[in-house]
Amino acid sequence: MEQLFRKRRLAFQKRQLKYLPYVFNDHFVLVLMFLLGYLLYQYSQLLAHFPKNRLAVILVLISLVQFLLGFGQPATYLEASDSHYLLVKEEEVLLEIKKSGKDSFILWGTFQTLCLVLLAPIFLKLGLSVVSIGIVILLLLVVKWFIQDYKINQLKTPTGLNWKLAIEKERHRQQKILTFYSLFTNVKGITSGFKERPYLTGLLSKLPQKSTLFWTHLYARAFLRSADYLGLFIRLLLLSSLALWFIQPPYLAAILASLCNYLLLFQLLALYHHFDYHYLTSLYPVTPTLKKKNLLLFLRGISLVLWLVEMLLSHSLLNIIIITCVFLLLNLFYLPYKLKNIID
Template identity: 45%
Template sequence: METLIQKRQLEFNQRCAKYLRYVFNDHFILVLMFLLGFLVVQYTNLVNHFPKGSFLPLVFSILVTLAMTFFGKLATYMEAADQVFLLPQETVFQANLQKAAKKSFILWGSLQVFVTLLLAPIFLLSGWALWQFISYIILLLVLRGVRLRRQMKGFYQGSLLNFEKLIRYEKRRQQEILTFFSLFTTVKGISSTTKPRKYLNPLLGLFTKTQNQNVWMGLYARAYLRSGDYFWLSLRLLVISLILGLLMPNWWGVAMIGLFDYLLLFQLLGLYRIYDYQVMTRLYPVGSDAKLQAFKSLLMKISSGLCLIQLSLVVLNWRFLAILPIILVLSLVYLPNKLKKFVD
């Protein structure tokens, strides 16, 4: 049984490794280097010129380290057939679940400690003693252990494992990882979930309101708002860009907003192929160019909405007017060229 679990783990890791070369392409590495360099410079300046009497850096550090407590999931590598063919091996699966919890605690706990140590100067400059900082690290590990313990209890019905819940959990975990890779390339075996989200129906009307009615426009608008995580991804990146603009009302803030707009539009390109496996869409009496035109129109509307919201930062600094040409370059130059290569 241990060999079977290890084989499944190896196969899934090899599958993920195959997609990594599409994630860490030249553009993404360049963006990461730019972002890392910016963070290092800003963090160094903050430590060298630490604002006395300000609790904002300390509060931000505490929120970041506490949020990392919820990062990391158990990897059980269970499959649907296990609840039928391997049910007599339940004791083995219980032992495997314990090992998975230990691995998760060690891996993600180590990452949490590493990030907390990187933020150690902020804690110490804020007046914390060394013993208080060490106690805080121990508290974070205890909170992670409590969270893992509660999560494991949820997989049991009395003293027996709830195989159905475990299998659904593992499938959802793997689908989340594959969904991330699908933002960069075509991923086999991925299944997207669709939710009605009636509260977004007013936005659906805005997206589909065009002079020339296009069936693909309605399909892409519904996929953006209801399928997967595209809409919430846009919302998260928009909020982050606005926060960075508020914290840095200067050219650095403009550059960071432009960077997050680029990341968002780049990841939305994966929405173009969301209906490739829907056979019925090939029966529509419309030309293939209508599909591409509708997708371009959707991206233009999304980028226009981002631009209007982000331009509100002009009240802080006139430099944020530069967001408009950045959006125009991304929408009128970058996206058409990228889409041409993407479709070909």
């Protein structure tokens, strides 16, 4: 049993290693360097000019500590078929799950400790001694242990293992990881749900009822009702808006906002294959090129919405120039090029 779960763990790690070069490409590494430099500069400025009203700093620290305590899900590597084929080995599976809980505590407990050590200068500014900081870190580590233990106990029942919950938790954990990688490249194995969202149906009725917009209607429905696309749009729009509103200097804020726009459009290119499973779409009397044209039209519409929101939040002319230039590059060159590659 131990060999089986080790094999699954290594297979998933190998799969992640395949995607890492796409994540840490030259452009993204450059952006990360700028962002890291900005964060370190702001951190040094905060320590040099520590605010007299410390309530805001304390509230941010409390929120960050709460996030660190809850961060990290035990990796059980259970699969859907295990509830049938491994049922007779339930006790051994439970032992492996307990081991995964310990491994999860070591990994995320170490991560939590490192983050708190990096925040130690702020704790010193708040009046805590070095000994007090050490005690706080140890106490939070104990709390982390109980939280990870609780997450493992959630998967158990009085009679054994809650197979359905354990398998669903692991599926959700892996899907979140793969969804992150899908921001940078095409990832196989991602599943998505469906929500009707009747409060958004009115937006669909605004589209002209024309046969030349057949695929546009389908793309709009998939975008508004899929569990992935709309949520991704809201999250990245929120990130770009926060960057433009809070981050200085302006060029860095504009670069981060443009990066969010690029990631969103790249992810939405997957709409081209969203209805491939539905064979009835191939029976409708439309030309094959219409699918490409409608997706390009739809993505340009989404891009225009992003651009309008970001123009309203831009505080400087430099922001406007950078975001507009990237907007034109994405819509006039990048999207047509990517769509041509998808089709060819």
